[in-house]
Amino acid sequence: MDKDFRQTVMAYLAGKLTCRQVAEAITDYLDGSLSFWQRVRFELHLGMCIGCRNYLRQMKKTIQLLGTLPPDPIPDHIRDELLRRFRTWSHHQKHTGERSEQEWR
Amino acid sequence: MTEHHKEWTVRSAYTGEDESELLEVLRKGDEAAFARLVTRYSGSLLRIALAYVPNHAAAEEVVQETWLAVLEGIQRFEGRSSFKTWLFKILVNRAKTRGERERRYVEFSSIAGESADSEEPMVDPAQFDHAGRWITQPRSWDEVTPERLLLSKESRALIDQAIASLPAVQRQVITLRDIEGCSSQEVCNILNVSETNQRVLLHRARTKVRRAIESQLGSSLIDG
Ligand SMILES: [Zn+2]
Numbered sequence: 001m002d003k004d005f006r007q008t009v010m011a012y013l014a015g016k017l018t019c020r021q022v023a024e025a026i027t028d029y030l031d032g033s034l035s036f037w038q039r040v041r042f043e044l045h046l047g048m049c050i051g052c053r054n055y056l057r058q059m060k061k062t063i064q065l066l067g068t069l070p071p072d073p074i075p076d077h078i079r080d081e082l083l084r085r086f087r088t089w090s091h092h093q094k095h096t097g098e099r100s101e102q103e104w105r
Numbered sequence: 106m107t108e109h110h111k112e113w114t115v116r117s118a119y120t121g122e123d124e125s126e127l128l129e130v131l132r133k134g135d136e137a138a139f140a141r142l143v144t145r146y147s148g149s150l151l152r153i154a155l156a157y158v159p160n161h162a163a164a165e166e167v168v169q170e171t172w173l174a175v176l177e178g179i180q181r182f183e184g185r186s187s188f189k190t191w192l193f194k195i196l197v198n199r200a201k202t203r204g205e206r207e208r209r210y211v212e213f214s215s216i217a218g219e220s221a222d223s224e225e226p227m228v229d230p231a232q233f234d235h236a237g238r239w240i241t242q243p244r245s246w247d248e249v250t251p252e253r254l255l256l257s258k259e260s261r262a263l264i265d266q267a268i269a270s271l272p273a274v275q276r277q278v279i280t281l282r283d284i285e286g287c288s289s290q291e292v293c294n295i296l297n298v299s300e301t302n303q304r305v306l307l308h309r310a311r312t313k314v315r316r317a318i319e320s321q322l323g324s325s326l327i328d329g
Contacts, residue, residue, distance in 0.1 A: 018233075018236065018238065019233060019237055019238050019239045020228060020230075020232075020233040020237035020238075021237060023227075023228045023232075023233075023312075024227040024228050024308070026308065026311075027304050027307055027308035027311065028304060028308075031289055031304060033300070033304065050242065051239040051242035051243050052239075052243075054243040054244055054245050054246070055239075055243040057245070057246060057247075058243055058246050058315055058318075058319070059311060059312075059315055061246050061249060061251075061318075062311055062314055062315040062318060063283050063311065064251055065251040065254060065255070065264070065318070066264075066279065066283035066284050066314065067283060067286055068251045068252075068255065069255070069261075069264070069265075069284055070148075071148025071149050071151065071152050072148055072151060072152070073147075073148055074143065074144075074147035074148060074151060074165075074168070075165065078147070078165055078168065078169055079143060079144075079147070081169065082143055082169060082172050082173075083136065083139070083140060083143075085172075085173060085176070086136055086139045087136065089134075089176045090134030090135075090136065093134050094134060
């Protein structure tokens with residue numbers, strides 16, 4: 001294909017999406033829920049727009065960061081209480097089977 | 106390796122190969138198995154519960170109730186979904202009920218703008234000109250690593266704050282998807298929302314957290 005022609009086509013297709021539309025579609029893009037042609041246009045726009053490339057990386061980094069937030073540990077008194085309840089439960093399990101599920105609580 | 110990184114590695118081992126074995130011995134009444142599951146998941150449960158109820162005490166009670174419900178139901182759990190999905194679903198149902206009850210007494214902050222079809226824009230409109238182009242080009246965050254950002258207490262607090270101030274449903278979705286690492290299908294299953302709604306809510310939530318990080322970067326890490 002003629003190089004100039006290809007560039008024109010690419011510019012045309014990419015030009016169809018604005019930066020705002022790209023920013024709006026990032027989660028759809030990352031989830032793989034864009035149609036084939038939407039994805040092509042999305043990626044063409046990215047190829048020509050440093051701002052959107054940076055924005056996409058910022059969003060990816062945000063997601064990565066969220067995935068590293070450690071949870072607060074469960075307070076000891078709750079853990080102890082749960083283990084105490086567990087002993088009652090397993091005791092009931094062994095002696096009465098499933099018939100009296102509610103009683104142990 | 107930083108503290109956070111270690112935590113992360115532990116959390117990634119969630120779907121662990123040993124889980125079905127663990128459930129098997131739990132059914133037989135093995136306390137150590139129960140203790141391990143409680144340790145593994147309670148922090149996550151607490152965090153998800155906080156997206157529904159207005160305070161820590163209520164969230165802790167919901168977590169406790171959830172584990173008791175697990176004991177009640179474990180003999181009937183057939184493993185059609187993963188244990189994690191099943192567990193999170195039990196928690197969400199209980200937290201929802203509890204949240205509705207609490208809301209009658211407490212002015213709950215973020216009812217407005219909760220549903221996916223509200224008018225709330227998907228991005229911050231102030232960032233774009235009339236033709237939809239960036240007014241200020243987003244910059245590179247290549248210097249930023251999660252570890253570096255989380256090492257600072259202020260940054261951590263700021264991110265927590267950004268998540269806490271999201272509308273409840275957005276917070277629920279981002280907590281399950283990005284913080285707890287559930288798949289899109291799992292989230293839809295747990296929250297009973299469509300995939301499209303889930304993505305809209307998730308995108309809005311991510312956009313706000315990104316903005317909070319950006320503002321934090323602007324104020325500290327650039328010169329730090
Ligand atoms: Zn752009």
